[in-house]
Amino acid sequence: MTQASTWEQILDFSNRANPYPFYDELRRTPVTRLADGSYLVSTYAEIAALLHDPRVSSDITRNPAAAAAGATADGDDGDGPGMTPTFLSMDPPDHDKFRRITMRHFGPPTTPGRVAGMEARMAEIVTDLVDNMTAQSRIDVVDDLAYPLPVTMICELLGVPPGDEQRFRVWVDVALQSTDPGLDPETQQEKRAEAGKELRAFMEELVEAHRRTPGPDLLSAMATDDGPEGRMPEEQLVSTGLLLLIAGHETTVNLISNGALTLLRHPAELQRLRDDPGLAIPMVEELLRYEPPVHFVPFRTALDDIDIAGTTIPAGASLTLVLASGNRDPAHVADPDLFIPDRRNNQHLGFGGGIHLCFGAPLARLEAQIALTAFATRLENPRMVSDPPPYRPSPFLRGPSHLLVDIDGIAARH
Numbered sequence: 001m002t003q004a005s006t007w008e009q010i011l012d013f014s015n016r017a018n019p020y021p022f023y024d025e026l027r028r029t030p031v032t033r034l035a036d037g038s039y040l041v042s043t044y045a046e047i048a049a050l051l052h053d054p055r056v057s058s059d060i061t062r063n064p065a066a067a068a069a070g071a072t073a074d075g076d077d078g079d080g081p082g083m084t085p086t087f088l089s090m091d092p093p094d095h096d097k098f099r100r101i102t103m104r105h106f107g108p109p110t111t112p113g114r115v116a117g118m119e120a121r122m123a124e125i126v127t128d129l130v131d132n133m134t135a136q137s138r139i140d141v142v143d144d145l146a147y148p149l150p151v152t153m154i155c156e157l158l159g160v161p162p163g164d165e166q167r168f169r170v171w172v173d174v175a176l177q178s179t180d181p182g183l184d185p186e187t188q189q190e191k192r193a194e195a196g197k198e199l200r201a202f203m204e205e206l207v208e209a210h211r212r213t214p215g216p217d218l219l220s221a222m223a224t225d226d227g228p229e230g231r232m233p234e235e236q237l238v239s240t241g242l243l244l245l246i247a248g249h250e251t252t253v254n255l256i257s258n259g260a261l262t263l264l265r266h267p268a269e270l271q272r273l274r275d276d277p278g279l280a281i282p283m284v285e286e287l288l289r290y291e292p293p294v295h296f297v298p299f300r301t302a303l304d305d306i307d308i309a310g311t312t313i314p315a316g317a318s319l320t321l322v323l324a325s326g327n328r329d330p331a332h333v334a335d336p337d338l339f340i341p342d343r344r345n346n347q348h349l350g351f352g353g354g355i356h357l358c359f360g361a362p363l364a365r366l367e368a369q370i371a372l373t374a375f376a377t378r379l380e381n382p383r384m385v386s387d388p389p390p391y392r393p394s395p396f397l398r399g400p401s402h403l404l405v406d407i408d409g410i411a412a413r414h
């Protein structure tokens, strides 16, 4: 099989349940040139090097593959629907400045307690979600646990009123469907534009409301704060609010669903977590390596010729960094296809790396630790209804669309 056809197999929906043998194939050539002139990078050391290389740009307006896919048209920078660019798709110094202004209200050094302060509420939500399963003999891990927890948390963090979640869920679904490479570029662009307009109007309204009547939430803080670097421009604030809302959504849903699926496939590990909830911390790191929610990072651009693994990636070329493949590179981690929760190799690529390392990682980790511990300790005799479960369409934000599980009951809360 050529590397190009291996990549096609990875994108092909029929291989969504198990793309890993194709990643093994891809790693035979660490850096591959595809027919469209773009490059795939599949080995751990090379991906890690490029994530940290200042000659690799995240500025999507420079990217030829994004332009060809229509992701940069009509003010859509590929960040998401109809958005002005956020720091996700900026380079320094703007990236660093806007990330710092946002982080001021989310984490250390200015707001060190924000995520830890959400822990009790997270535990309360999970307890309620699991209590609600009491009368059921069959649950859907995605709809009943993995989706509602992160969505409720990100809404509370941003100050999205309860009830509005139903409004934007539809638009977020459309926006995410628009990233399906199986769709033709024109349809992708139409879907993005349609969902983008609605989402933007929703966030503009929300920012305005929080500016008039600020609350304890992140958006209110950002809309009213004149920190040392000034206030974020209005357009940028709306885009960043949407980025957090969307990035804080599907990814964590998939981590919890992929985690429950992996535990059901490894009953001995499920039992170990039941006996020792402290195992949740290294287990979530292993999940981010073994079944990561983000499989690859597309649309990076080489700003200069880059010599790597015997290949020269020419200036101007588009790169895709295949994080999920790097995570299973035997040159980086022993027995990569085994799920070993306490291997304590935290050097995975599940949250990316370098200056764009996931902003929401501390929040996502805590949510997954709490949700999976409750899954292990409170569901009695959980059994998967079908393995593999059905998958969502996207090859890069990968996770089950539903995960049906039969249970004998729910244990009392601790």
Ligand code: HEM
Residues within 6 Å of the ligand: 058, 087, 088, 089, 099, 243, 244, 247, 248, 249, 251, 252, 255, 292, 293, 294, 297, 349, 350, 351, 352, 353, 355, 356, 357, 358, 359, 360, 361, 363, 364, 365
């Ligand atoms: C398990 C859940 C999550 C996973 C697997 C994940 C994964 C990632 C990855 C791989 C990147 C790097 C993208 C790149 O290099 O282009 C990233 C960046 C980012 N993530 Fe997450 N993420 C998760 C949860 C969250 C949450 C909960 C939030 C918001 C609260 C969030 C906000 C962001 C932002 C804003 C960036 C851009 C950072 C930058 O460009 O400096 N993520 N995430």
